[in-house]
Every structure is written in C-alpha cells, then in structure tokens.
Amino acid sequence: MAALWGAFIGVVISVGASAALFWGTHRLFALVERRWAIVAAVSGAIVGAAAGALLSGIRSGPESEPLLAGSQLVWILGGAAVGGLAGTVAGLRWPLSAARIGAVQSRLRALTFVGPAMLFVALGLIIPLLRTIYLSLFDKRGTDFRGLANYGEIFTNAQSLDLSGWSGIFGSQLFYGAVVLFALMAAIALYRGRRRGVRADFSPGTVGIGLGAGLLLSFAVFASLRGTVMNNLWWVVAVTFLSTALGLLAAVIADRVKRESLAKSLIFLPMAISFVGAGIIWRFMYIARPPQKNQTGLLNALWVWFGTLRPSSGGAWAAVAVLAAVTVLLAGLCAFGVRRRQTAIAVGSATAAIPLLWLIYRFVGPGVGGSVAGPNDEPIAGTILFVQESPYNNVWLMVVLIWIQTGFAMVILSAAIKAVPADLIEAARVDGADERQVFFQVTLPTIVPTITVVMTAMIVLVMKVFDIVRVMTNGNFGTQVIANEMWQRSFTEFNLGLGSALAVVLFLGVVPVMGLNIRRMQRGE
Amino acid sequence: MRDHSKRRTRLRGARLLAIALAFGLIAAACGSDDDEDAAATTAAAAPATTAAAPATTEGADSLEGTKVTVFGPESSDEEAGALRDALDHFAAQTGIEITYTGARDAADQINAQAAGGNPPDIFIFPQPGKLADFARDGHLVALPADVIAAMNEHWTPAWTAFGDVDGTQYGIPNKSDLKSLVWYKPALFESKGYSVPGTWDELKALSAEMIANGDTPFCIGIESGPATGWTFTDWVEDLMLRFHTPEDYDAWVAGELAFSSDEVSGVFTEVLDLWNTPGMVFAAGGSIAATPFGDNGQPLVDNDCMMHRQASFYAAFIPEGTVFADGSADAVDTFYFPSVRGDQPVLGAGTLVGAFRDAPEVWEVMKYFGSSEYAEVRQRAQTERKGGGLSGFLSAATNQDPSVYQPLEQSFLSILQNADVVRFDGSDLMPAEVGAGTFWTEGTAVVNGDKTVAEATAAIDDSWPQ
Numbered sequence: 006m007a008a009l010w011g012a013f014i015g016v017v018i019s020v021g022a023s024a025a026l027f028w029g030t031h032r033l034f035a036l037v038e039r040r041w042a043i044v045a046a047v048s049g050a051i052v053g054a055a056a057g058a059l060l061s062g063i064r065s066g067p068e069s070e071p072l073l074a075g076s077q078l079v080w081i082l083g084g085a086a087v088g089g090l091a092g093t094v095a096g097l098r099w100p101l102s103a104a105r106i107g108a109v110q111s112r113l114r115a116l117t118f119v120g121p122a123m124l125f126v127a128l129g130l131i132i133p134l135l136r137t138i139y140l141s142l143f144d145k146r147g148t149d150f151r152g153l154a155n156y157g158e159i160f161t162n163a164q165s166l167d168l169s170g171w172s173g174i175f176g177s178q179l180f181y182g183a184v185v186l187f188a189l190m191a192a193i194a195l196y197r198g199r200r201r202g203v204r205a206d207f208s209p210g211t212v213g214i215g216l217g218a219g220l221l222l223s224f225a226v227f228a229s230l231r232g233t234v235m236n237n238l239w240w241v242v243a244v245t246f247l248s249t250a251l252g253l254l255a256a257v258i259a260d261r262v263k264r265e266s267l268a269k270s271l272i273f274l275p276m277a278i279s280f281v282g283a284g285i286i287w288r289f290m291y292i293a294r295p296p297q298k299n300q301t302g303l304l305n306a307l308w309v310w311f312g313t314l315r316p317s318s319g320g321a322w323a324a325v326a327v328l329a330a331v332t333v334l335l336a337g338l339c340a341f342g343v344r345r346r347q348t349a350i351a352v353g354s355a356t357a358a359i360p361l362l363w364l365i366y367r368f369v370g371p372g373v374g375g376s377v378a379g380p381n382d383e384p385i386a387g388t389i390l391f392v393q394e395s396p397y398n399n400v401w402l403m404v405v406l407i408w409i410q411t412g413f414a415m416v417i418l419s420a421a422i423k424a425v426p427a428d429l430i431e432a433a434r435v436d437g438a439d440e441r442q443v444f445f446q447v448t449l450p451t452i453v454p455t456i457t458v459v460m461t462a463m464i465v466l467v468m469k470v471f472d473i474v475r476v477m478t479n480g481n482f483g484t485q486v487i488a489n490e491m492w493q494r495s496f497t498e499f500n501l502g503l504g505s506a507l508a509v510v511l512f513l514g515v516v517p518v519m520g521l522n523i524r525r526m527q528r529g530e
Numbered sequence: 531m532r533d534h535s536k537r538r539t540r541l542r543g544a545r546l547l548a549i550a551l552a553f554g555l556i557a558a559a560c561g562s563d564d565d566e567d568a569a570a571t572t573a574a575a576a577p578a579t580t581a582a583a584p585a586t587t588e589g590a591d592s593l594e595g596t597k598v599t600v601f602g603p604e605s606s607d608e609e610a611g612a613l614r615d616a617l618d619h620f621a622a623q624t625g626i627e628i629t630y631t632g633a634r635d636a637a638d639q640i641n642a643q644a645a646g647g648n649p650p651d652i653f654i655f656p657q658p659g660k661l662a663d664f665a666r667d668g669h670l671v672a673l674p675a676d677v678i679a680a681m682n683e684h685w686t687p688a689w690t691a692f693g694d695v696d697g698t699q700y701g702i703p704n705k706s707d708l709k710s711l712v713w714y715k716p717a718l719f720e721s722k723g724y725s726v727p728g729t730w731d732e733l734k735a736l737s738a739e740m741i742a743n744g745d746t747p748f749c750i751g752i753e754s755g756p757a758t759g760w761t762f763t764d765w766v767e768d769l770m771l772r773f774h775t776p777e778d779y780d781a782w783v784a785g786e787l788a789f790s791s792d793e794v795s796g797v798f799t800e801v802l803d804l805w806n807t808p809g810m811v812f813a814a815g816g817s818i819a820a821t822p823f824g825d826n827g828q829p830l831v832d833n834d835c836m837m838h839r840q841a842s843f844y845a846a847f848i849p850e851g852t853v854f855a856d857g858s859a860d861a862v863d864t865f866y867f868p869s870v871r872g873d874q875p876v877l878g879a880g881t882l883v884g885a886f887r888d889a890p891e892v893w894e895v896m897k898y899f900g901s902s903e904y905a906e907v908r909q910r911a912q913t914e915r916k917g918g919g920l921s922g923f924l925s926a927a928t929n930q931d932p933s934v935y936q937p938l939e940q941s942f943l944s945i946l947q948n949a950d951v952v953r954f955d956g957s958d959l960m961p962a963e964v965g966a967g968t969f970w971t972e973g974t975a976v977v978n979g980d981k982t983v984a985e986a987t988a989a990i991d992d993s994w995p996q
Contacts, residue, residue, distance in 0.1 A: 145995070146667065164989075293815030297834065305815070388815035393978055479756045481974045482819070497756075498962045499641040499663075 045096025053088015186218035252414025284476030312376025602654030612912035701882035751821025759970030846922030
C-alpha cells in the first residue's frame with residue numbers, strides 16, 4: 006500500500022515538475038518578445054553560475070568542501086553576477102529586432118530539449134575530462150603545479166618507451182621473412198607489369214603478400230622496441246589487422262557454406278564472453294604445470310603429448326601417415342589450381358602444406374613437442390610458458406582479443422557483403438568475371454567503407470585494452486599497456502598527476518580515430 | 531499579425547503540456563521502482579533494530595541504532611564470514627548496526643572512496659604504509675586518549691608502533707601474521723634422515739642433500755594476480771633481517787638504505803642463487819613466476835617438495851583434511867626460518883584499523899577491534915568455518931584465552947609475543963609506489979630472468995617517491 010501511495014506521489018511530482026518546466030519555457034517564449042533585457046540578464050547569470058561552478062569544480066582538490074559552500078559558493082555567485090551584468094548590458098545594448106524573435110525562440114526551444122542531455126554529458130564526460138587534463142599538470146595529490154613533467158616522465162621512462170633494442174630488428178627471423186615477402190611482392194608485380202606493358206601491376210594477391218610482410222615487419226619492430234607505449238601500438242596493429250582480416254575471411258567463407266548461420270554463430274559466440282572471463286579462460290588454455298605432473302592447460306597438454314611421440318615410435322609413424330595423406334591431398338589441390346589457373350587455390354594449398362612438411366620432418370627427424378627423457382627414462386614435460394616469456398607473450402595475450410573480436414568483424418562485414426547489390430555482381434558475371442575477380446573488383450571495393458568503420462571501431466577498443474592484461478599478467482613480464490599502467494598509477498599508488506597524464510595520452514590517441522569515424526558518419530548521412 | 535502569433539503560441543503551449551504529461555508519466559513509471567525498494571528496505575531494517583534492543587548493555591544506550599560501516603580486504607567466505615560473526619557479536623551487545631564490506635582490491639578502492647568524499651567509517655588497512663599515507667593526507671582521525679588506553683591494555687608497544695604516524699596514533703592492530711616460518715612434514719623428514727636446519731648454512735646444505743637424493747627441496751610460487759611478486763619480497767625481507775641488523779632493516783624500509791646498496795642487492799642475489807639452483811624448486815613449467823603462491827600447499831602434502839617458506843596464514847591454503855603437528859605420518863608442521871647471525875629475528879605482518887569519522891559509535895567499534903574479545907570471537911568463528919582445522923587467523927593481542935587456539939597456533943603466538951626483534955613486513959611499510967609497486971614488479975622481473983639484480987634494484991630506487 007505504501008509503495009502504491011509512493012508511486013502515486015511520484016507520478017504527481019514528476020508530472021508537475023515536467024509541466025512546470027515546459028510551462029516555464031512556454032512563458033519564456035512570451036518573455037523573449039516583451040522583456041528581452043530580463044531574459045538576457047537571467048540567461049547570462051545562469052551561464053555565469055554554471056561556468057563558476059565548473060571552474061571551482063575543476064580546481065577543487067581531493068578534500069572538497071561540502072556542496073554550495075565556502076569558496077565554491079563565491080565562485081558560483083561571482084559567476085552569476087558577472088554573467089548577469091554582461092547579459093543585461095548586452096540585452097539593453099542590442100534590443101531584439103522583430104525579425105530575430107523567431108530565431109531566438111527556436112534556439113530556446115531546442116535548448117529546452119537538448120539542455121538536460123547536455124547537462125548530463127557535461128556532468129559525466131566534459132567536467133571529468135577537463136579535470137583530468139587539469140590534474141595531469143599537477144603532482145601526485147593534485148596540489149603542486151608540475152607543468153608537463155608528467156608527460157615527460159611517460160615518454161622518457163624506459164618502462165614506457167625503450168628503444169634501445171632497435172638493432173635487434175635486423176637480426177630477427179621475422180625481419181628476414183618480411184624482406185623475402187616484400188621481394189616476392191615486388192617480383193610478381195614487376196613480372197605482371199612487364200606482361201601488361203606497365204612498370205608494375207599490383208594484383209590483389211600481391212597486395213595481400215605485402216600486407217603479410219608489413220605485419221611480419223611490425224612484429225619484428227615491436228618485439229625489439231619495448232615498453233608500455235610500444236606494447237599498446239603492437240596491440241592496435243596486430244589485433245585490428247588480424248581480427249578484421251580473419252573476420253573478412255570468415256564472412257566470405259560463411260557466405261558460401263550450407264549452414265551459414267550455425268558457422269557464424271560459432272565464430273560470434275566469444276563476443277558474448279566478457280574480457281575478464283575470456284582472460285581467465287585463456288589463462289587455463291596457456292597454463293603450464295610442474296614438469297613432473299600431467300599438464301592440464303590445453304595447449305601445453307597437446308605440446309607435451311606431441312613430445313611423447315618419440316621419433317620412429319608407433320605414434321609418430323601414425324602421425325606421419327596422417328600428415329602425409331593430408332599433404333598429398335594438398336598437393337593434388339595445388340596441381341588442380343595450377344591447371345585451372347586459380348592462383349589463389351594453388352598458392353593457398355602450397356602455403357598450407359609448408360607447416361605440414363615441417364611437422365613430418367620433425368616427427369621423422371629430431372622430434373617435436375615438449376618432452377625430454379628423465380633419469381629413469383620417464384618423460385619430463387618441457388612446457389611452453391606462454392604468458393611469461395617476453396616479448397611474444399604479448400602475442401598470446403592478443404590472441405584472446407582476436408578470438409573475441411573476429412566475430413564482431415565477421416558479423417558486420419557479412420552484412421555488408423550481403424548488401425552488395427545483386428545486379429552489380431550479375432553484371433560482372435555477364436561480363437565474364439570469375440569468382441576471384443567478382444570479389445576483388447566488385448565486392449571488396451563496395452564494402453571498403455564498412456571495413457574502415459570496423460577497423461576504426463576496433464582501434465578505439467584495442468587502444469583502451471585493459472581487462473585482458475590485468476587478469477592475465479597485470480602488466481608483468483613486459484606486457485604492460487597504457488590503460489593498466491593508468492590504473493596502477495591512479496588507484497594503487499594514488500598518483501593522480503601521472504595517472505591523469507596517462508589517461509590524457511590514451512584520450513589523445515583515441516580522439517583522431519573517433520573524429521575520423523564521426524566525420525565519416527556525417528558524410529554518410 | 532500579432533494576434534495570429536499569439537494564438538500559435540497558445541496552441542504550442544497546449545502541445546508542450548501534453549508532451550510534459552507524457553514525460554512525467556514515463557519518469558514516474560521509472561522512478562516508482564526506487565520508491566518500492568526504499569520502502570522495502572525500511573521495512574526490513576525495522577525488525578532488525580528491535581531484535582537487537584533487548585541485548586543492549588548499560589552505558590551504550592545512546593548508541594542504539596547508530597550505524598558504522600567497515601571496509602577491508604578480507605573477502606573469502608571463511609575470513610569475511612568470521613569477521614562479520616565477530617562484529618555481529620558486538621552489535622548484539624551494543625545495538626550499533628555494523629556492516630562489513632570486503633573486497634580483494636580494497637587497498638586500491640579506498641583511494642577513490644577517500645578522494646570522492648565517501649570513505650567507510652573504518653577501514654582495515656593491510657599495510658601500515660598506507661595508513662601513514664592516509665593519516666598524512668588528513669583523511670584519518672587521530673585516536674582519542676581513551677581509545678589509545680583501551681588499545682594499550684591489549685597490545686604491546688612493538689605492535690602499536692605500526693599504527694603510530696609521526697608521533698600520533700592513528701591505527702589499532704587487529705590481526706597478526708608470523709612470516710618467518712617454513713612448512714614441512716616431520717615424519718617425512720625423519721624417514722629420509724633429514725634434520726631441521728638451525729642456521730642458513732645448514733638450510734643450504736640440507737637443500738643440496740635433498741637434491742642429491744632426488745628430492746625437490748622447495749615449493750615456491752610468486753604469482754598472485756595483481757600482487758604478483760609479494761612472495762619474493764617476503765623472502766628478501768626475511769633474509770635482510772637475518773644477514774643485517776634490525777637498524778639496517780629499518781633504514782632500508784625508511785628509504786635511507788638503497789635497494790642498489792651492497793646489503794640489499796646482496797640479499798636479492800642470495801635469494802635468486804638459491805631459487806635458481808637446478809632441482810631446487812618445484813614449480814609450474816619450472817617457472818617460479820608462473821606458479822600461483824596458493825598452489826604450493828598441495829605438492830607439499832603430496833611430497834612433491836620438502837619445504838615451503840610461508841607465513842602462518844598459509845594454513846588456509848593447505849588442502850582441507852590435512853592434520854597439523856599431531857605426530858602422525860602425514861602431519862604438517864612448521865619450523866622457524868633459520869637465522870644467520872645467531873639472533874632470532876621475526877618477520878611479522880598484520881592489519882590495522884583506522885577511523886575516517888569522529889563519532890562515539892565509531893570509537894566503540896574501533897576499541898572492540900583492538901580487544902582480545904574480538905580476537906577470541908573471530909578465532910572461534912573462523913576455526914568453526916574452516917571445519918576445525920587451523921583457522922589462518924592469528925592475533926598477537928595479550929590477555930587472550932589461549933584455549934581458542936590450537937597447539938601449533940599457540941606456538942606461533944609465543945614466538946610473536948616473545949621475540950626480541952620483531953619487524954613488520956617491509957613492503958607493507960614502504961610507500962605504495964615501491965611496496966605495492968616496483969618491489970613486486972621488478973622482483974617478478976628478476977625472478978623471471980627478464981632483468982639483472984643491478985637493473986631491477988636501480989629501477990626500484992628510481993621509483994621511490996621523493
């Protein structure tokens with residue numbers, strides 16, 4: 006009964022307040038016509054008071070005074086007085102011409118509706134943002150001005166930016182792999198160009214090789230140049246690129262299989278798991294147990310089981326037989342591709358065969374997997390410490406986010422592919438285009454805007470990566486990222502200055518991408 | 531013209547009113563839930579207050595129905611549950627409504643709560659260093675004379691000193707841990723012919739003997755989520771107290787003796803040399819950094835390793851059903867982590883309560899936290915919740931009824947209360963940047979082999995706040 010009564014009172018109050026608000030606005034419209042100077046004075050005072058509150062709010066330290074008291078009140082009243090005076094002067098000085106009444110009224114009306122939303126945006130976003138920027142210029146408790154020293158600390162500290170390993174870039178296998186792929190790309194492009202009579206002709210396939218080379222090169226760079234900032238860039242490059250690429254691949258393939266919705270659901274499923282949950286799940290995937298014990302982490306269990314298949318043991322021969330059968334199958338597929346001039350199939354199957362050949366070699370020769378014979382010939386596991394071994398533990402952490410985000414990219418790109426007008430594709434087919442040409446010259450160019458949207462959304466998300474790193478390593482073992490660093494500085498150490506500076510760096514990194522996205526959206530309208 | 535516009539305005543006014551009505555109805559529909567909730571909680575709270583009334587003791591009448599909030603890091607069912615039981619016991623006596631909230635990252639959360647102006651009335655500080663930070667920032671209320679007097683009835687100066695900030699008392703100890711312990715199985719030692727080492731050199735010789743016999747001497751793991759590395763800092767602290775004087779230890783904790791000094795980096799090297807000896811450690815994938823500290827109890831019970839150096843609270847991590855120090859074949863016992871220089875220093879730790887609000891009911895609860903009554907009630911509740919085994923709780927408060935503790939726990943207490951040299955866990959005393967920051971992370975880096983001792987200690991010194 007009390008609850009019902011309370012609800013009734015709530016309705017009455019809410020209706021009354023809303024009615025008063027709208028009636029007030031309505032009266033305001035009338036006032037605008039007759040008492041322009043008063044309206045100008047009152048709005049000036051309101052704006053002034055808000056500005057005063059804003060300024061005093063941003064300035065106040067951790068031990069803030071009670072609301073609407075002391076210096077805060079002075080700031081607000083001062084702001085109101087100054088604003089009111091300015092409004093009165095302006096209202097008397099520039100009286101409203103009859104022609105502009107309509108314009109002012111429509112502005113007011115818009116403000117009535119947008120105002121409350123703006124107020125909440127200001128409270129929840131703008132004021133905290135300004136205060137964070139303000140705090141980033143101060144020391145740990147926000148009392149002594151330090152200028153840009155906090156920012157200097159971020160970019161001079163070896164923990165956050167360590168470029169001393171740059172020479173290592175040129176010694177890594179990844180670097181040589183990238184060079185070989187770049188050379189391959191150039192060779193193919195030049196060869197095709199000569200056949201067509203141009204300097205160089207980049208087919209989609211060659212561009213793909215180039216992208217792969219770029220990714221390898223970025224891995225070589227990020228594995229050598231270390232530090233928090235570099236880790237963040239690594240995440241952005243690797244996760245954005247791989248999630249989008251895998252998502253696109255899944256979308257294209259799913260488009261052609263029978264049980265499309267089932268396949269897509271399976272890939273999309275990880276999206277339903279929270280980052281923290283995914284981090285915990287993958288910790289179990291990567292976990293290594295003492296060498297004397299059974300391995301319970303899936304990946305290490307597999308790796309150690311491979312190791313127990315000694316060279317030329319029964320299990321190893323069985324594995325070799327299976328692998329050889331698959332390799333023969335792939336070879337047949339490759340030959341088919343060559344005969345039908347389907348380079349994608351030929352190159353794809355040849356590439357897939359390379360790791361299989363390597364595995365066969367390892368099974369027959371030196372053995373594969375992590376297991377060595379102990380003193381009494383009992384197997385002792387040689388586990389992989391996925392999470393502890395720097396710098397590639399970063400990649401194992403990224404796998405978690407790629408696992409989640411591929412589904413997101415796939416769903417959006419799949420929708421875009423389905424939205425490509427059927428007559429476009431039909432026209433291309435009528436003109437004699439094969440599947441590959443249809444995809445690369447009709448479908449892909451049509452969905453490029455969607456790919457851009459997916460990638461920008463992904464960049465913003467990856468830039469802020471926090472949960473996965475916090476759960477899996479908490480930034481230990483060289484996996485620190487800016488968001489987790491910000492958390493530790495701000496909340497564990499309560500260093501407000503440095504924490505805020507890190508937040509601002511992250512914000513500045515995200516803003517250009519957001520801006521790009523918003524611009525694109527507006528152009529799309 | 532004018533008339534026309536007026537009519538239009540009126541029409542618009544009517545429309546606006548209609549919209550207002552719609553908005554109001556929606557708002558009311560959303561808002562009414564809260565009203566119901568509020569009504570429900572008031573109704574639920576009422577009987578609770580009346581139920582507590584008959585138990586009110588004399589002198590506390592004025593505190594009837596007052597509310598005190600307590601926040602702290604203990605969050606497991608056993609620990610937080612026993613803590614609540616102990617607080618309920620006091621609530622029933624006084625009529626004060628006491629609510630305890632526990633969170634694993636309470637030490638992080640309290641920063642934001644204090645800065646945001648809504649701290650709890652009482653916070654259970656896991657680190658005296660943090661208590662000092664909060665006292666110096668002006669968040670905490672200094673203890674009144676009567677509360678200090680009540681505290682001094684139950685705690686020796688060695689313990690109350692941890693709540694003293696620049697000569698003013700802010701904190702009351704309410705829980706104690708003994709860290710200089712090595713867990714082992716006496717029957718297994720006997721059957722293998724090993725004897726409990728009395729000095730550091732004997733411990734090293736014993737380890738070498740075990741390795742030669744094909745046994746793994748130690749279980750060690752330093753992984754602990756956001757606090758990864760603290761086990762390493764414990765070893766370093768315990769050995770600092772053994773290789774060097776208590777005065778050196780105090781200078782180190784105060785930031786006067788640098789990490790990169792020969793004394794401290796020498797201890798780093800001593801620990802790492804022991805840990806990195808082939809065959810010394812039973813760990814996940816052979817990596818100490820990858821092994822969760824809580825996973826060391828099972829292999830100790832399974833005889834996968836012979837010893838595990840860990841604090842008294844580690845009883846809570848030893849598998850359920852294990853028997854302690856009763857002479858049976860599978861019993862687990864502890865020995866004192868051997869000394870180096872002949873004295874018997876003890877590394878301790880614990881929690882302290884500090885008050886954010888100056889009110890009589892808050893001081894009553896604070897006094898209770900520091901009393902032997904709290905320790906007894908809590909210990910009894912926690913033992914019960916642990917199914918009768920070691921509770922993991924320990925309090926160095928004097929005048930306690932010893933019968934609430936089991937024999938092994940009583941031996942911990944006598945070590946704690948009688949030691950000449952007691953020092954608090956150093957990382958808990960250092961500023962948070964080091965004690966809950968670089969000492970852990972850089973320690974993890976050296977253990978994982980990512981950095982050398984010289985690099986790590988220099989990095990820790992750099993991070994010490996000026």
